[in-house]
Amino acid sequence: MSAKGSSVIQNGTIVTADRLIPNGLVLIENGWIVGVGEEGSMEVPLGSEVLDAKGAYIAPGFVDIHCHGGGGVWSWEQPYEFALSHLKHGTTAILPTFTYNESREQVRDGLQTILATMESSQPFVEAIVGIHMEGPYINKKYGAITSPIRPVDPQEYGEILRVAGDRIKIWTLAPELDGQDAFVTEAAKYNISLSVGHSEATAEQIFRFVPQGLRIGCHCTNASGVTPSPSRYGGTREVGVDEAVLVHDDIYAEVIPDSEGIHVRPLMLKLIHKTKGTDRVIIITDAMPDAGVDTGDSSDVNWNHLGHLAGSRLTMDKAVRNMMVHAGIGMVDAFRMASLNPAKVIHMEDQMGSIAAGKRANLLLVDEEIRIQQVIFHGQTVNL
Numbered sequence: 001m002s003a004k005g006s007s008v009i010q011n012g013t014i015v016t017a018d019r020l021i022p023n024g025l026v027l028i029e030n031g032w033i034v035g036v037g038e039e040g041s042m043e044v045p046l047g048s049e050v051l052d053a054k055g056a057y058i059a060p061g062f063v064d065i066h067c068h069g070g071g072g073v074w075s076w077e078q079p080y081e082f083a084l085s086h087l088k089h090g091t092t093a094i095l096p097t098f099t100y101n102e103s104r105e106q107v108r109d110g111l112q113t114i115l116a117t118m119e120s121s122q123p124f125v126e127a128i129v130g131i132h133m134e135g136p137y138i139n140k141k142y143g144a145i146t147s148p149i150r151p152v153d154p155q156e157y158g159e160i161l162r163v164a165g166d167r168i169k170i171w172t173l174a175p176e177l178d179g180q181d182a183f184v185t186e187a188a189k190y191n192i193s194l195s196v197g198h199s200e201a202t203a204e205q206i207f208r209f210v211p212q213g214l215r216i217g218c219h220c221t222n223a224s225g226v227t228p229s230p231s232r233y234g235g236t237r238e239v240g241v242d243e244a245v246l247v248h249d250d251i252y253a254e255v256i257p258d259s260e261g262i263h264v265r266p267l268m269l270k271l272i273h274k275t276k277g278t279d280r281v282i283i284i285t286d287a288m289p290d291a292g293v294d295t296g297d298s299s300d301v302n303w304n305h306l307g308h309l310a311g312s313r314l315t316m317d318k319a320v321r322n323m324m325v326h327a328g329i330g331m332v333d334a335f336r337m338a339s340l341n342p343a344k345v346i347h348m349e350d351q352m353g354s355i356a357a358g359k360r361a362n363l364l365l366v367d368e369e370i371r372i373q374q375v376i377f378h379g380q381t382v383n384l
Contacts, residue, residue: 003031003380006045012053012365015060015335017354026058028361031379036355051381053365056373059335060354061092061362062316063342065170065282066132066219066254068097069289070315076102076110079117083127085292086285088384089315090372092362093129093343093352095169099311100135100198101148104156107136111164118167124377130169130346133160134218137183138198139174142223152179157186166190169346172218174199175206188212193345195254196241200225203244210250215345217245217253219286220272221264222309246275252345256286257322258300258312266326273327282345283323283338285314321370331368 001007007028014024014036027035027042035042064086069075071085075096083094096114098107111131118128137157140149161168171187172195173180187194196206197218206214217224220242227240245251253276256263263286264272273281285291288302288311300318304310314322320338323329329337335354343353352360361379366372375382 001028001049001051001376001379001381003378005030005049006047007049007051007379008044009051009053009058009363009376010039012056012058014058014355015331016356017332017336017340019332024058026355026361026363028379031361033355033357033359033361035357051374051376056365056367057331058355059331059364059366060339061352061364061375061377062090062320062338063093063346063348063353064091064285064287064316065095065342065346066097066134066284067091067094067287067291068099068311070287070291072289072293074289076106076114079114079128080120080122080125084124084384086287086315087124087127087375087377087382088372089292089317090364090366090375091316092127092375092377093348094127095130095132095346096128097132097134100138100143102136103148107160108163111160115164115167124382127377129348130167131164132170132172133168134172134195134197137173137177137180139176139200139225141200142174142198142225152177152183154179154182157183161186161190166192168192170195170216172197172216175201175209175214180209184209184212184214191347193347196245198223199241201241201244203239203247206241206244207248210248215250215252216282217242217251219256219263219284220245220253221268222256246272249280252276252280252282252341254282254284255323256284256312256314257319257326258314259318259322260299260301261326262301262309263312269323269327273329278329278333278336279341281337282341283316283319283334284342285316285319286311287314288312291315317366317370317372324370334370
């Protein structure tokens with residue numbers, strides 16, 4: 001399929017935001033969706049290019065808002081190669097994500113590299129839709145490698161905001177650190193969604209930032225502190241970061257569904273989904289450079305040189321499949337959590353995240369086990 005002109009995808013089951021449409025039809029014009037429905041419900045323009053889905057599911061492209069690497073490279077060092085490596089696994093929108101282990105100079109250089117790449121004219125580069133700053137202002141007690149973590153620095157974050165501004169879609173922080181109030185006030189000027197992570201903040205410390213854009217619980221049950229112990233009252237349990245995220249209706253819960261249930265136990269995935277509901281869970285990869293690379297190791301999990309859990313080797317197709325298996329959810333709910341919810345949290349749901357008229361034609365053909373058969377980006381078939 002070409003990105004220009006009229007085209008149609010037919011003979012598949014469309015995965016919309018709220019239902020499946022058997023024998024569906026998606027009309028595309030110059031890279032945008034212009035019609036969605038059952039075959040025969042709309043007129044197909046003469047001369048339209050036809051893509052036969054051959055009975056596959058027609059689903060929205062994945063939106064990965066928390067991803068550090070893939071294809072053998074770091075996201076801030078080689079963002080284009082990184083994005084392409086995930087695109088072939090169905091991720092049509094991605095945020096290159098810093099790891100909080102970079103020095104001030106590495107962050108500065110990485111931001112310049114990402115921004116220059118986003119402004120280039122390379123094919124499919126529009127899959128990079130922004131930046132996720134995970135740190136560096138997080139609690140040093142809750143990082144896989146803690147040495148580069150540093151205090152909140154107005155000079156540093158002021159420079160980052162001047163350079164990248166609203167290209168930064170998410171910033172993960174520990175609300176309990178000194179200086180965060182001033183930082184959050186500045187970040188709010190750029191409509192950045194804040195994420196609580198690598199933190200032992202109290203519910204009150206977390207909730208105070210919700211009016212200024214705190215919308216995400218970073219990779220729940222990972223580096224999210226512990227419930228305070230000892231408790232104030234013997235034999236009872238206090239509220240920690242994860243519990244605070246679960247109880248607040250305006251905060252999304254990120255989850256990393258690896259196949260082994262190491263990042264999040266399968267029963268915990270069910271609890272998070274049951275508590276938050278489909279509309280407030282976001283599937284992420286938290287992927288490292290080995291993601292999508294055949295290393296001879298079938299594990300989805302990445303460990304650092306100290307033997308600490310440090311992200312994953314997941315691609316979004318695998319993560320979604322694992323979520324469906326572990327949490328017992330269906331196709332529609334899975335794609336809300338992997339496409340529409342992340343698009344909403346970065347304020348881009350008007351362009352992507354679901355199959356609807358007026359949105360970019362970022363589409364996937366998949367089977368019932370989320371095996372990718374075809375990726376379509378801005379109406380163009382992707383062959384990588």
